[in-house]
Amino acid sequence: MTVSSAPGKVYLFGEHAVVYGEPAVPCAIELRARVEVTERSDGKLRVHAEDLSLDGFTVEYGGSTAGRPDVNVSESLVSAAMGYVDEAIGQVRDVTDTDDAGFDVTIESDIPLGAGLGSSAAVVVAAIDAATRELGVTLETDELAERAYRTEHNVQDGQASRADTFCSATGGAVRVEGDDRRSLEAPDLPFVIGFDGGAGDTGELVSGVRQLREEYDFASDTVAAIGDIVRQGERVLEDGDLEELGRLMNFNHGLLSALGVSSRSLETMVWSARDAGAYGAKLTGAGGGGCIVALDATPETETALSFTPGCEEAFRAELAEAGVKRLE
Numbered sequence: 001m002t003v004s005s006a007p008g009k010v011y012l013f014g015e016h017a018v019v020y021g022e023p024a025v026p027c028a029i030e031l032r033a034r035v036e037v038t039e040r041s042d043g044k045l046r047v048h049a050e051d052l053s054l055d056g057f058t059v060e061y062g063g064s065t066a067g068r069p070d071v072n073v074s075e076s077l078v079s080a081a082m083g084y085v086d087e088a089i090g091q092v093r094d095v096t097d098t099d100d101a102g103f104d105v106t107i108e109s110d111i112p113l114g115a116g117l118g119s120s121a122a123v124v125v126a127a128i129d130a131a132t133r134e135l136g137v138t139l140e141t142d143e144l145a146e147r148a149y150r151t152e153h154n155v156q157d158g159q160a161s162r163a164d165t166f167c168s169a170t171g172g173a174v175r176v177e178g179d180d181r182r183s184l185e186a187p188d189l190p191f192v193i194g195f196d197g198g199a200g201d202t203g204e205l206v207s208g209v210r211q212l213r214e215e216y217d218f219a220s221d222t223v224a225a226i227g228d229i230v231r232q233g234e235r236v237l238e239d240g241d242l243e244e245l246g247r248l249m250n251f252n253h254g255l256l257s258a259l260g261v262s263s264r265s266l267e268t269m270v271w272s273a274r275d276a277g278a279y280g281a282k283l284t285g286a287g288g289g290g291c292i293v294a295l296d297a298t299p300e301t302e303t304a305l306s307f308t309p310g311c312e313e314a315f316r317a318e319l320a321e322a323g324v325k326r327l328e
């Protein structure tokens, strides 16, 4: 049995625009997905996902050529459970040259699903790392990140950047622009997260932005302007000027909102954080619902969010210095 964990992330700047080649700066946070893998001798893949429904459920099906499993839960939950893991195991079989490798996979995660905190990337990074090690192969972090990216790219119909997966694999604050990926020095950032209890569909939201860009030149300009904010933001990050970082986060949020990926509850939480004195606040990840991230070293923003109608949970998040962790 092997066990790996990988962190979720918030975007300081640059989600969505990163899909079109602009830079982005995501930061790993100490909320983790933990994946336990045991090799099976019969070539089957059996996935137990604790967090996908109230009681969790288990699906089991045959080798890579077999059809969907026969389980008593809705098709959408099954494909939600299987999509990323199935593709991740495909990458594992490919990189280890073992077409017929089978596994028992158990997933436990602290990261809410579809809420902009990178649950898919964390699950995929931890699953690929644990399953390859289970077969006696330890991937370099770069190769792990690349395989995890291919997984997200394939599941999300070709619409994924390397940002979430690279950040989850390496930890810390990172900068991703196309296939250029690097770690950044970051000061201690006082992240506060507000979660509305909901989720957005990453694929749909990315498609929406793509269509806007095709239809309106000013939507392309908006994406390019987000890239300018990121380039300025990374310089400010080096100086550790939280006030200026917050101002740029607010600007970035406004442009994401213009691109149609915000929602009423995200706006409410963003404004509640700003009114409470946060340096800045923005949605994080694909949007449509889910989480905002604010910067505030005082307790004010967390308290204000916890009393904000529509905010289900407010919490602080520490930067995760470590990416993937090899636990067993």
Ligand SMILES: Nc1ncnc2c1ncn2[C@@H]1O[C@H](COP(=O)(O)OP(=O)(O)OP(=O)(O)O)[C@@H](O)[C@H]1O
Pocket (backbone or CB within 6 Å): 033, 049, 050, 051, 052, 079, 080, 081, 082, 083, 084, 107, 108, 109, 112, 113, 114, 115, 116, 117, 118, 119, 120, 121, 123, 164, 200, 201, 202, 284, 285, 286, 287
């Ligand atoms: N605990 C889990 N167990 C099994 N699968 C999970 C788990 N967490 C996430 N996933 C997979 O990731 C999918 C959610 O990924 P999606 O990209 O839509 O959201 P996200 O990664 O949380 O947010 P974002 O990409 O905006 O940061 C789920 O539908 C599921 O397939």
Ligand SMILES: C[C@@](O)(CCO)CC(=O)[O-]
Pocket (backbone or CB within 6 Å): 014, 015, 016, 017, 018, 019, 116, 118, 159, 160, 161, 162, 163, 164, 202, 206, 285, 286
């Ligand atoms: C919306 C997006 O930019 C971030 C999702 O966390 C999509 C991606 O980068 O793959």
Ligand SMILES: [Mg+2]
Pocket (backbone or CB within 6 Å): 118, 119, 120, 121, 164, 202
């Ligand atoms: Mg995701």
